[in-house]
Amino acid sequence: MIQTINTVPYTDQKMGTAGLRKKTRTVMQKNYLENFLQSIFNTIPDLDKKSFLIGGDGRYMNKQAIQTIIKIAAANGVKKLYVGQDGLVSTPAGSHIILKNHLDGGFVLSASHNPGGIDGDFGIKYATSSGGQCQPSESDAIYKQTQTISEYKISDCPDFDLTKLTVYHCENTEIEVIDPYIDYIEMMKNIFDFPKLKKLLSSSFRFVFDAMNGVTGPYGKKIFEETLGAPVGSVINAVPLEDFGGLHPDPNLIYAKHLVDLMYSEAAPDFAAANDGDGDRNMILGQGFFVTPSDCLAILTDNYKLIPAYKNGIYGVAKSAATSMAVKRVADKLNLDFYEVPTGWKYFIHLMDSNRITFCGEESFGTGASHIREKDGIWATLFWLSIIADTNKSVKEIVLQHWKKYGRTYFLRNDFENIPQETADKLMADLEKKLPTLIGKEFNGYTVSEAYPFIYNDPVDHTSTQNGLIVHFTDGSRIVYRLSGTGTNGATLRTYIERYVTDKLLEDPEIMLETLSAASRTISEITSRTGKERPDIIT
Ligand code: G1P
Ligand code: ZN
Numbered sequence: 001m002i003q004t005i006n007t008v009p010y011t012d013q014k015m016g017t018a019g020l021r022k023k024t025r026t027v028m029q030k031n032y033l034e035n036f037l038q039s040i041f042n043t044i045p046d047l048d049k050k051s052f053l054i055g056g057d058g059r060y061m062n063k064q065a066i067q068t069i070i071k072i073a074a075a076n077g078v079k080k081l082y083v084g085q086d087g088l089v090s091t092p093a094g095s096h097i098i099l100k101n102h103l104d105g106g107f108v109l110s111a112s113h114n115p116g117g118i119d120g121d122f123g124i125k126y127a128t129s130s131g132g133q134c135q136p137s138e139s140d141a142i143y144k145q146t147q148t149i150s151e152y153k154i155s156d157c158p159d160f161d162l163t164k165l166t167v168y169h170c171e172n173t174e175i176e177v178i179d180p181y182i183d184y185i186e187m188m189k190n191i192f193d194f195p196k197l198k199k200l201l202s203s204s205f206r207f208v209f210d211a212m213n214g215v216t217g218p219y220g221k222k223i224f225e226e227t228l229g230a231p232v233g234s235v236i237n238a239v240p241l242e243d244f245g246g247l248h249p250d251p252n253l254i255y256a257k258h259l260v261d262l263m264y265s266e267a268a269p270d271f272a273a274a275n276d277g278d279g280d281r282n283m284i285l286g287q288g289f290f291v292t293p294s295d296c297l298a299i300l301t302d303n304y305k306l307i308p309a310y311k312n313g314i315y316g317v318a319k320s321a322a323t324s325m326a327v328k329r330v331a332d333k334l335n336l337d338f339y340e341v342p343t344g345w346k347y348f349i350h351l352m353d354s355n356r357i358t359f360c361g362e363e364s365f366g367t368g369a370s371h372i373r374e375k376d377g378i379w380a381t382l383f384w385l386s387i388i389a390d391t392n393k394s395v396k397e398i399v400l401q402h403w404k405k406y407g408r409t410y411f412l413r414n415d416f417e418n419i420p421q422e423t424a425d426k427l428m429a430d431l432e433k434k435l436p437t438l439i440g441k442e443f444n445g446y447t448v449s450e451a452y453p454f455i456y457n458d459p460v461d462h463t464s465t466q467n468g469l470i471v472h473f474t475d476g477s478r479i480v481y482r483l484s485g486t487g488t489n490g491a492t493l494r495t496y497i498e499r500y501v502t503d504k505l506l507e508d509p510e511i512m513l514e515t516l517s518a519a520s521r522t523i524s525e526i527t528s529r530t531g532k533e534r535p536d537i538i539t
Contacts, residue, residue: 001156002075002171007031008048013039013146015139017344017485019125021111024060027122033068034434038152039145040126043078043138044104048172051080053097053127055089055180056109057215057278058240059116063087065109065124067159074170075153081173083181087162088240090215090279090467091125092379093184095372099131101181101313110215113250113365117243121488125278130169132349132373136465139411178338181222184378191309192382193389200389202229206269208260209234209381210276212249213241214277249276251283251365251377252539253290271395275377280345281365282377284384286395292509294324294498296413297361299402300383301330304359306390307383311323314358315370318351320344321454321468322480322496323363324411333406342456342467349373351461361495363413369431382524400505407502410512414535415484416493416526422481423529425489431481431524432469443519446473454480471523479520495535510538 010029013020013036020036027033044050054069066087073081082097082325082389087109089097096110111123126142128134134142157170162176168175188194201207207230217238237245240381248255251274263272263285270352272285291299299316304310316337319327330336337356341347345368348360352370361367366375367383387398419427435451442448450472456465468482477499484492497513497520504512517535521527 001155003156004151004153005034006151006411007035007149009149010035011147014143016127018112019120019133021114021123021486021488023488024118024120024122027061032304033065034072034152034154035149036124036146037069037072039142039149041072042145043141048077048079050078050104050497051082052343053082053089053094053106055084055094056087057090058088058242059110059122059199059244059277060118060120060242060335061122061529062109063162066162069107070160070170070175071155071157072152074155074157074173074355078173081175082178083162083175085162085165085177085380088215088218089180091374092279092372092376093180093219095127095374096184096187097132098127098129099372104129108185108278110278112278113281115244115248118511130349130353132375133346134345136328181219184219185223185227186399187371188378188382191307192386193308194228196389197382197385198228200385207234208236208255208269208272209260210236210261210272210274211238212247212251212256212274212276212394213237213239213244214249214275214279215240216275216279216378217337219279223378251276251281254537254539256283260285260290271385273381273384279377280375282367282380283365284380284395289396289399291395292411293361293363293367294326294409295402296380297323297359297367298326298330298378299398300367301327301359302402303387304489307386310358315355316357318348318357318360320362321470322482322494323361324409324498325500326409327361329406338450342465344485345374347456352459356459363411403505407500408505409498409500410509411498412496412509412513412517414495414517414520415537416532417536418490419530421491424493427493427524427526427529428469428483430479435469438471438523443522444515446475446477446516448472449474477516479490479523481524488539493526497524
């Protein structure tokens with residue numbers, strides 16, 4: 001039976017860079033999830049002809065939220081739902097399932113790399129038939145619904161057992177529990193040379209894949225161990241846990257410190273990769289060596305010919321404005337089209353759909369390609385393994401060779417967290433006004449050559465978006481300022497600092513960027529406005 005429940009809006013359901021992301025306890029409030037879901041369905045016509053995917057990264061509330069989505073979708077007359085077995089699906093695999101089966105969209109329950117648990121975060125990434133998160137016009141329409149919602153519809157059908165691959169019905173909706181792994185693995189086999197990778201991984205090559213107790217555990221086991229022959233135990237933190245076993249499932253130098261420590265120890269294996277909670281982010285490490293995401297994108301691009309799926313040529317490449325210029329130097333050399341977009345994977349989607357780009361990436365540990373419409377941590381890992389299998393070089397040798405060829409872009413992101421929203425907004429507004437006056441001025445030896453708000457004109461739908469403020473210096477260095485769109489505690493100001501050199505290739509990034517980082521604080525008056533002398537997090 002379908003029930004109509006009266007409700008009142010929550011006013012904080014605006015989607016950010018990666019869908020709706022909130023404290024778990026916020027989402028647990030009465031009708032919170034229901035209101036948001038009904039608001040989405042209110043924007044979609046002809047639901048009786050529409051099919052959606054549902055799954056998540058296994059975090060706290062994942063299973064329960066899936067049952068709620070099923071009941072609300074059924075009450076709204078959705079034709080069919082595909083649900084990942086055990087309620088699991090990684091973000092990249094979800095994108096592929098939507099595209100391959102021509103679904104109308106999907107709900108991936110994840111706050112990505114944010115911690116889980118009742119005191120952690122929960123999130124909903126709502127994807128459309130593009131296979132990626134909805135476009136700004138769609139999220140605006142949904143946000144509008146959330147502001148005025150007064151009722152939602154829900155079926156009283158029972159909860160379904162999601163452990164079995166079977167078909168259920170709720171109202172007129174068919175619910176099929178599907179294997180969330182098989183199609184994704186097949187796709188990877190079609191991109192990479194699996195026999196060659198198998199030779200590497202079943203040799204004496206020592207490999208670790210850290211799933212950080214997120215959803216890529218089972219994907220990693222099936223791909224690296226069962227298919228490619230890596231020794232059992234090569235995939236660590238391999239069981240998805242509701243609280244990620246206490247880990248902050250963000251694959252970077254801070255939150256994957258256990259892996260970094262291993263790679264800088266005597267016992268270091270040859271190669272390690274980590275993925276975040278929902279499997280779209282990645283970190284790549286060699287023995288005593290860390291690859292920055294900006295360099296990662298540049299190096300993968302430079303090696304595209306080694307991969308069967310790309311050997312006959314690729315379209316262009318794109319990066320977010322916040323990401324370093326390293327990939328542009330490769331694109332220029334290889335004569336590839338190059339695009340710079342705002343932060344958020346949705347901006348890459350138009351460029352992929354119109355065959356303008358094949359590879360893209362962000363400094364925030366995201367690299368991907370046009371096989372799907374999300375970033376893809378396992379894809380990046382397989383790409384690195386392919387380069388190693390082909391060149392027989394270590395991670396460090398591969399990167400060093402790249403720097404010798406193209407120069408090195410030292411890059412750091414400084415995050416100033418938990419700033420009152422008003423303070424942060426004012427800082428950005430005042431800085432924007434001040435930009436023209438900076439030109440020609442010197443800060444710690446760096447002279448400003450250009451300073452402007454970054455405005456992106458989408459070549460496909462001709463809309464403009466503003467995202468961040470950019471300051472260029474005469475030596476090619478850059479600072480980018482922007483506010484995070486994914487935080488759940490106050491505002492986070494991110495400053496992205498980069499400096500390009502052709503010598504001094506093996507210095508400490510923090511030392512190389514110290515004076516430029518200090519200049520970034522002076523220019524934006526961060527310390528006087530926020531009281532923060534130093535960033536809270538440097539990555
Ligand atoms: C952060 C990253 C951004 C990424 C997003 C979703 O967003 O910086 O690159 O697309 O998470 O994973 P931000 O908090 O900066 O808005
Ligand atoms: Zn993620």
